[in-house]
Amino acid sequence: MRSPVMSGRVLIVDDEADVGRLLSFALAEAGFETEAVDTASAALEAIARARPAVIVLDLMLPDLSGHEVCRRLRGDPAMTDVGILMLTARGDEYDRVVGLEMGADDYVVKPFSVREVVLRTQNLVRRISERAAPPAGASARLLQLGEIEVDLRTYEVRLAGELVALRPLELRLLATLMSDPGRVFSRTELLDEVWGVREAASTRTVDVHIKRLRENLGRAARHIETVHGFGYRARRARGWGGEPPAGEDCPTGSMSPTRHS
Helix, strand or coil, X not given: CCCCCEEEEEEEECCCHHHHHHHHHHHHHCCXXXXXXXXXXXXXXXXXXXXXXXXXXXXXXXXXCHHHHHHHHHCCHHHCCCEEEXXXXXXXXXXXXXXXXXXXXXXXXXXXXXXXXHHHHHHHXXXXXXXXCCCCCCCCCXXXXXXXXXXXXXXXXXXXXXXXXXXXXXXXXXXXHHCCCCCCECHHHHHHHHHCCCCHHHHHHHHHHHHHHHHHHHHHHHHEEEECCCEEXXXXXXXXXXXXXXXXXCCCCXXXXXCCC
8 A cells, every 4th residue: 555645744865964954954844744864775765654745855875876766756656746856966967957857846956055945845845735736827727739638627638638647747837838828938937837936047947847748748749839048838729730820930020939859
């Protein structure tokens, strides 16, 4: 029997005892139930006992890397609704991108602000507990774009009638874009509306989640366009596989979106 998700529980995984104690204290002060462990194996055991709402996961661990822990957790369908906030001391953007591609929801670079970790954890808990509640501007309960259909009552996504599994943040990202087809959302706007944060330094998070969303959408990913220098938008469509009406390919004549391959 799988353990139930405890909405207020945060698991901190860091081999530096001082960091574990500091974050445990700060998150407990914010109202969370916390547990701190210092190895990947201890983390996996703790998760098996009771799945947390959020895992604050250090990249560098003595037994397994944070990337590998993240990969294993995301390979388990029961872990799709657990938020992962990755901590990394590395300055190389590559390591952060790999973490996001492995399934981390967000990251914080060491040395970090404790307040930032608390705020990001709160945002993850809220977003995931809302299970992709309708974004601002999405008054309809059923969003459609070409063969993509998002039901905001059941939080289901279908492609040409076939159910597709998306993680909560990916579903909310898709629903936000589909709530206003043709509108270009900047990365900062998406961070605010989907993640609940406004920090230019985290815009790479949006790019990686867009990439993952496109991978899950398959051929229908053509409806999610990159507008270089501006952000992303859901492309207007007239039907399954149809082209947008003439003159609607760009929000303004000065923009030339490049579709991903």
